[in-house]
Amino acid sequence: MQQENQTRSNKARTDATRSALLKAARHLFSEKGYAETSTPEVVKAAGVTRGALYHHFSDKLDLFRAIVTEEYQKVAEEITSFAKADPTDAVDALRQGSRGFLKAMEDRGRVRIMLLDGPAVLGRAELDRIDRDTSADALRLGLEGAMQAGQMKTLPVQALTVQLSALFDRAALAISDGDDPNAHLEVLDAIFESLA
Template sequence: MAKQAERSESTRAGLVAAARELFAERGYAAVGTPEIVDRAGSSRGAMYHQFKDKQDLFRAVYEQVQQEIMAQIGESMAEVDRTDPAAALKSGLHTFLLSCTDPERIRISLIDAPAVLGWQEWRALDEQYGLGLVIAGLEQGIGTGVLRSDLAIRPVALMILSALGEAALFIAGAADPETARAETEPAIFALLDGLRAG
C-alpha cells in the first residue's frame, strides 16, 4: 500500500513538473495533454487518474508556484530584525514584487491563471496563500506598536493583497517588468508607511 501511494505521488509530481515546464514555455492554451504526458514519461490513464482534466492539472501547477513564492516571502521576512515588523513586511513585499518579474511566474500566475481558473477562483487562491502572511505581518507590527492599532486587520490585509495583485498585473503586462517593479515598489511601501503608528 505504501509503495503504491509512493508511486502515485511520484506520477503526480512528474506530471506537475512536466506541465509546469510546458505552461511556462508556451502558455496553457498552446499545450496539449498528450505532450504533458509524453514529457512526464507517463500515460493518459495515469494523468486522468491524478487529475480531472488539464485545468485541474494547471491548478496544481499554480498552487505549487504560489506555495514556493509564499515560502520565499516567509524566509525573507524571517531574516529581518524582529524588532522592526514594518521592515519585515517591506522585505516580504519586495520579495513578492521581485517574483513578479520572473517569466515563469508572469506566464503561469499572472497571465494564464486568471483566464484558466476564472477571476473568482484566482482571487480566492491568492487569498488562501497570501492573506495569512499579510495578516501575520500586520499583527506583529500592531503588537509591537509600530503599526496603527485603530484599524480592523482583515480589511487592511485584503486591501494590501488587492494592491499587490494590481501591482503584479502591472509588472506582468509591462514591456520591461524590472523597470515596472522599480516604479511600483515605492508606491506599495508608501501605502505601508501610511499604517505606521504616530
C-alpha cells in the same frame, strides 16, 4: 518485509509520476499558456501515459489548479523567508515580505500562471481561496501584527489585505513587462510608511 518494500516502491512510482506531470505541465503552461497547452503534450513531455494523467488529475483544469496552488505556495515561502530576515519591527517585516514577493514574481512563467491565466481559467473566487490558503494569510497576519504592536494605523484588516494584494499583483505585472523593480519597492515602502 517484501510487501512493505513493494508498497514503498509503488508510492515512490506514484509520487514520481505525479511530480513528472506537474513539472511538465508547469513548463508548458508557463511557456504557452493554459489555452494553448493540451493534455497529450503534457503526457508526452512527462513521459507517462494518458491514463497516468487521469489517475492523478480529473482533467486539464484540475492539473492547472494544482500548478497554481504550488506557485502560490512557493511565493508564500519566498515572502516568509524574506520577512524573517532580521526585521527591525513589524512594518519592516512587511517591507521585507514585499521584497520576497517581487523576487518570487521575477519568474515570468509564474506571473503568467498566477496573474494572467489563473484569474481567466479558475475565476477570481477560486484564486482568492487558493491565495487565502497559501499566501494571503501571511500578509493579513503581518498587518494585524503591525496594528497590534501600535506600529500601524488600525484599519479594517481584510480590506487592507485585499487592496495591498491587488497592489502587489499589479506591481509584479508591471515589472514583468519591464518596469524598474526598485521604483515599485520605493512606492511600496512609502505606502507602508504612510500606514504607520
